[in-house]
Amino acid sequence: MDTLTHALSGALLARATASKDAPPRSLPRRMAAGFLACAAPDLDFVIGFFGPVEYLLHHRGATHSLLLLPAWALVLSWVLAKLLREPGGWRAFYGVCALSLVAHIAGDLITSFGTMILAPVSDWRAGLGTTFIIDLWFSGIILLGLLAAVVFRRSALPARLALAVLAGYVGFQWTLKQEALEFATAQARALGMPSARIVAYPRAVTPFNWTVYVSDDVTHRFAHINLRRDTVREARAEDGFIARLDAPFRPMSEARWEVRSRFGETPDAHALARAAWESPGLAFYRWFAGMPAFDGITAGSTCAWFLDLRFVNPGSERVPFRYGACREGDAGPWRAMPRPVSARVTPVP
Numbered sequence: 001m002d003t004l005t006h007a008l009s010g011a012l013l014a015r016a017t018a019s020k021d022a023p024p025r026s027l028p029r030r031m032a033a034g035f036l037a038c039a040a041p042d043l044d045f046v047i048g049f050f051g052p053v054e055y056l057l058h059h060r061g062a063t064h065s066l067l068l069l070p071a072w073a074l075v076l077s078w079v080l081a082k083l084l085r086e087p088g089g090w091r092a093f094y095g096v097c098a099l100s101l102v103a104h105i106a107g108d109l110i111t112s113f114g115t116m117i118l119a120p121v122s123d124w125r126a127g128l129g130t131t132f133i134i135d136l137w138f139s140g141i142i143l144l145g146l147l148a149a150v151v152f153r154r155s156a157l158p159a160r161l162a163l164a165v166l167a168g169y170v171g172f173q174w175t176l177k178q179e180a181l182e183f184a185t186a187q188a189r190a191l192g193m194p195s196a197r198i199v200a201y202p203r204a205v206t207p208f209n210w211t212v213y214v215s216d217d218v219t220h221r222f223a224h225i226n227l228r229r230d231t232v233r234e235a236r237a238e239d240g241f242i243a244r245l246d247a248p249f250r251p252m253s254e255a256r257w258e259v260r261s262r263f264g265e266t267p268d269a270h271a272l273a274r275a276a277w278e279s280p281g282l283a284f285y286r287w288f289a290g291m292p293a294f295d296g297i298t299a300g301s302t303c304a305w306f307l308d309l310r311f312v313n314p315g316s317e318r319v320p321f322r323y324g325a326c327r328e329g330d331a332g333p334w335r336a337m338p339r340p341v342s343a344r345v346t347p348v349p
Helices: 003-016 026-050 052-058 069-083 090-109 136-151 157-190 241-246 267-277 280-288
Strands: 197-202 209-215 219-226 258-261 292-297 303-308 323-326 335-338
Touching (some): 003 157, 026 069, 136 157, 157 219, 258 292, 267 303, 280 323, 280 335
Antiparallel strands (some): 209 219, 219 258, 292 303, 323 335
């Protein structure tokens, strides 16, 4: 989830959980504490200054851990009590800071990136994959709840109703995910792939947009679908950014399946890509990538590149988290690295 939505959800939660007997003057401080505490886990963005690999290894790690949450709540409540000049000291903010941290973790847990909720004991990445990382409907519910809380500032009911609607919205997204999975399962049966891995990821613009995958050990077959659309939409040159993002999602009856290889189609590319993929340097990417696919070979070199299909969004040319491995000659050690933007690679079928 984006950091601003996290912060706003913290403010909404702080208002919803405020005591009926709380002095009116304390509410702005409490909501400010919720706002800042719920944004705080994303301070781990500083890991990116140490390198892209370190970012993948540790983002949504220790600062997003349920095990470390009590300690983080204590630190944040002490700092925010000083910053906001809370007369009651850190104890007045500990509860709201703890709840805000839970809200942040939950907001990331419903996306597909993955969150290490048991760090540092385990690097398992949990992710429900019901909600796109920037969901305007999700954020809009929070904003409307905050506006209602301002209008009816003497009551916590508007904030509580907004949280209930938010939970219902995520539940609705879960049911849509099951529809998408059923569609992909039917495709797997039609292809005679009963043991295929079936996955569905949410996409931008509307909760009805999904990308579904039918994968085996060799290829990924995937389609961008809209669960309620009955006609194909064509993107036009004059369309805005949102319309261009939305247009590629086709009705299920008109689904267009694409195929991406895990290691390339030709024998030479396959051998090189598999050797690069299995090299020790790419262990971090094997751990991270949910839908790894071959991304090409740099012409005139022994550099093989990979991407994670979870982050290939139709209508957007930007694909983050592309990595590969290079070696000198045919027997040198593999060195892992992010794919340069300027890399010229062989076409991928």
